[in-house]
Amino acid sequence: MAAPLLETRDLNMRFGGVHAVRNVNFTLDEGELRCLIGPNGAGKSTFFKMLTGQLQPSQGHVLFRGYDISNAHAHQIARMGIGIKTQVPNVFDGLSVRENIWLSASRIHSRERVNQVVDEMLERIGLTAAANRLVGQLAHGQRQWVELGIVLSTDPELILLDEPAAGMTHEEVNKTAELVREINRSKALIVVEHDMQFIRMIAKKVTVFNQGSVLVEDDVENILRNPLVRDIYLGKQAAAA
Numbered sequence: 001m002a003a004p005l006l007e008t009r010d011l012n013m014r015f016g017g018v019h020a021v022r023n024v025n026f027t028l029d030e031g032e033l034r035c036l037i038g039p040n041g042a043g044k045s046t047f048f049k050m051l052t053g054q055l056q057p058s059q060g061h062v063l064f065r066g067y068d069i070s071n072a073h074a075h076q077i078a079r080m081g082i083g084i085k086t087q088v089p090n091v092f093d094g095l096s097v098r099e100n101i102w103l104s105a106s107r108i109h110s111r112e113r114v115n116q117v118v119d120e121m122l123e124r125i126g127l128t129a130a131a132n133r134l135v136g137q138l139a140h141g142q143r144q145w146v147e148l149g150i151v152l153s154t155d156p157e158l159i160l161l162d163e164p165a166a167g168m169t170h171e172e173v174n175k176t177a178e179l180v181r182e183i184n185r186s187k188a189l190i191v192v193e194h195d196m197q198f199i200r201m202i203a204k205k206v207t208v209f210n211q212g213s214v215l216v217e218d219d220v221e222n223i224l225r226n227p228l229v230r231d232i233y234l235g236k237q238a239a240a241a
């Protein structure tokens with residue numbers, strides 16, 4: 001059997017008295033798309049931060065392509081091929097869409113190739129017509145796609161998306177789902193999201209976090225039917241909708 005792309009072994013994170021992530025053993029295969037769901041404070045963002053080197057685990061290990069990256073710095077992990085799109089877009093508002101993508105693409109592509117890569121990326125994220133607009137003037141959804149383009153331009157093998165559909169209109173959510181499915185034709189992704197409509201559009205296998213631990217992992221249809229998941233999470237989602 002092929003080695004997993006990403007693996008965590010007994011991963012733990014403590015913030016003083018708060019045990020935010022508890023003994024998480026998680027495996028992601030090459031090319032897989034996994035969704036992480038769970039109530040607020042379940043530890044999803046903390047888990048992501050340990051995968052990208054923003055936080056070093058209190059205990060346990062993160063392995064990427066078999067290499068132990070538990071204590072690696074964020075820039076080393078990014079260079080190894082893990083990219084993250086955070087909840088708050090990490091974009092330059094005073095630069096155009098093209099300039100934002102160019103800055104990212106030029107880090108790994110040669111001068112001869114970078115303009116072509118940028119044009120292809122603009123097409124891929126659906127922003128060719130908005131290429132010369134300042135990012136600060138774009139709608140919320142478009143800003144999110146710019147950040148996705150920035151992450152994709154560095155050609156990571158694994159892309160982490162933290163609530164990519166948050167605050168989007170129905171139409172923007174549909175387009176983002178389409179984009180995520182397209183990305184998954186060539187890359188592995190882990191997506192944290194509360195929007196269950198969005199999860200339904202993209203998900204195959206889902207991991208449910210609760211109180212820092214993995215509660216259950218299953219295909220999306222089984223997760224939606226799971227009484228425990230409905231009780232701790234989905235019921236509350238429905239009530240809040």
Ligand SMILES: Nc1ncnc2c1ncn2[C@@H]1O[C@H](COP(=O)(O)OP(=O)(O)OP(=O)(O)O)[C@@H](O)[C@H]1O
Binds near residue numbers: 045046
């Ligand atoms: N830097 C920190 N210092 C102290 N406690 C923290 C810190 N970061 C997170 N926590 C705590 O760790 C727990 C897990 O938080 P985390 O943000 O990972 O949850 P989450 O599942 O991402 O929640 P949400 O869905 O609301 O984003 C919470 O109790 C949170 O208050």
